[in-house]
Amino acid sequence: LLELRKLNSVSPVIKVLRQIREIYRLIRLLARLDVDVIQTWMYQSDLIGGVVGTLLRKKIVWGIYSSNLEREYYKRSTYWAIRLCGSLSRYLPHRIVACTRAGSLAHIDIGYPKDRITHIPIAVDTNSFKKCASKRFSIRQSCGVGEHTKVVGMVARWDPQKDHKTMVEGFSLVCDERLDVELWLAGGYGMDDSNRELLELIESSGVTSRIRLFGAIEDIVSFYSGIDIFALLSNGEGMPNVLLEAVSCELPCVASSVGDIPNVVGEYCQLLKHNNDLKLSQALIKLIELDKGEAVNLTRLGRKYVIDNYSIESVSKRYTDLY
Structure with a gap:
């Protein structure tokens, strides 16, 4: 997936072809690992993981975070990924993890199914995060x-x-x-x-x-x-x-x-x-x-x-x- 972030300086056609190649490599990797659950985090990863997991017939868990989904605060590509996830959230993921309750409500408002959302908060390594x-x-x-x-x-x-x-x-x-x-x-x-x-x-x-x-x-x-x-x-x-x-x-x-x-x-x-x-x-x-x-x-x-x-x-x- 890191390869998908290195495509900003190439033409759109080449970028799409490389993205397809990387997704194909991801499918082969996950098939070889024979995983039971695919956990993704945030919208572009949710979309990719949702499609890949469906093709491999694996359990899919999406992760969501934000509570403010207004258009003005996101790049166009991210905003449309959010909206597309809202449309597909009833079909691709088996469970959706929201790390905030406010985030749960915001996503339900754009179509995420309430009965699939589970609240699990973010974690802090308290052994590392202490004053020194x-x-x-x-x-x-x-x-x-x-x-x-x-x-x-x-x-x-x-x-x-x-x-x-x-x-x-x-x-x-x-x-x-x-x-x-x-x-x-x-x-x-x-x-x-x-x-x-x-x-x-x-x-x-x-x-x-x-x-x-x-x-x-x-x-x-x-x-x-x-x-x-x-x-x-x-x-x-x-x-x-x-x-x-x-x-x-x-x-x-x-x-x-x-x-x-x-x-x-x-x-x-x-x-x-x-x-x-x-x-x-x-x-x-x-x-x-x-x-x-x-x-x-x-x-x-x-x-x-x-x-x-x-x-x-x-x-x-x-x-x-x-x-």
């Missing part, structure tokens, strides 16, 4: 940031579903109140200095010197360990992994009240019902000034909650039961 004092020291030292500085961090790709504009503008209001703050932005797909639109947004904030771009980073636990508050501003979500990872790393959090976020981590997170720079700045300042003992108690309870409900062990058992 040595990693905190290392990343802060490399950035020249002392312990007195309060660092707000956001991990999200550059995408219409993510609201970096409100994040940057809200942070600039925090800077009007405090001198001891920084904003760290990380993520793939345009979260570096090659993104002119992002750079213009940061420059217009007036606090360029207090914002750092990390781009895609391999050691995300170092990033979580280095910051003091995690923020996630979004126009739409299912249940973002990064938010559960941040709670697992015992970080105070603020996030948009979208998708399954209120139901899943609302008790351990400051929620913004509407993305608004003033409301965001107020929430961030509240967390910055939170009593240390109260903050420790809240974040420890949050980590325990993630371990009890979203650890790999607890979620994998639910997949085993499904299969």
Whole structure:
């Protein structure tokens, strides 16, 4: 399937022929492995896996995630894949796994059969996602940031579903109140200095010197360990992994009240019902000034909650039961 992603620079006819070739190779591979269940994840893979599984007469399990399916937030090809999956969802998959309840409802609205959808949440490797004092020291030292500085961090790709504009503008209001703050932005797909639109947004904030771009980073636990508050501003979500990872790393959090976020981590997170720079700045300042003992108690309870409900062990058992 990875070969299907390498076809952007060739003609449409050659691209289609190569895709057919790769699908044929996939059919031969799965036939040779003699699998019992084909599990796919997200729309293009659901379509391919659904067709291949039907040809091989295998059990098919689709995976769905998003809760915001509006046209404006997707590339044209992805949007039409979503709609086609909605039409075929009564015929191809035997079961459909939704990792969020909000996502289940959104997909039912476009034709997915309710009786085939099973809710299994995403999992977090809680043994890996935990705060680390040595990693905190290392990343802060490399950035020249002392312990007195309060660092707000956001991990999200550059995408219409993510609201970096409100994040940057809200942070600039925090800077009007405090001198001891920084904003760290990380993520793939345009979260570096090659993104002119992002750079213009940061420059217009007036606090360029207090914002750092990390781009895609391999050691995300170092990033979580280095910051003091995690923020996630979004126009739409299912249940973002990064938010559960941040709670697992015992970080105070603020996030948009979208998708399954209120139901899943609302008790351990400051929620913004509407993305608004003033409301965001107020929430961030509240967390910055939170009593240390109260903050420790809240974040420890949050980590325990993630371990009890979203650890790999607890979620994998639910997949085993499904299969």
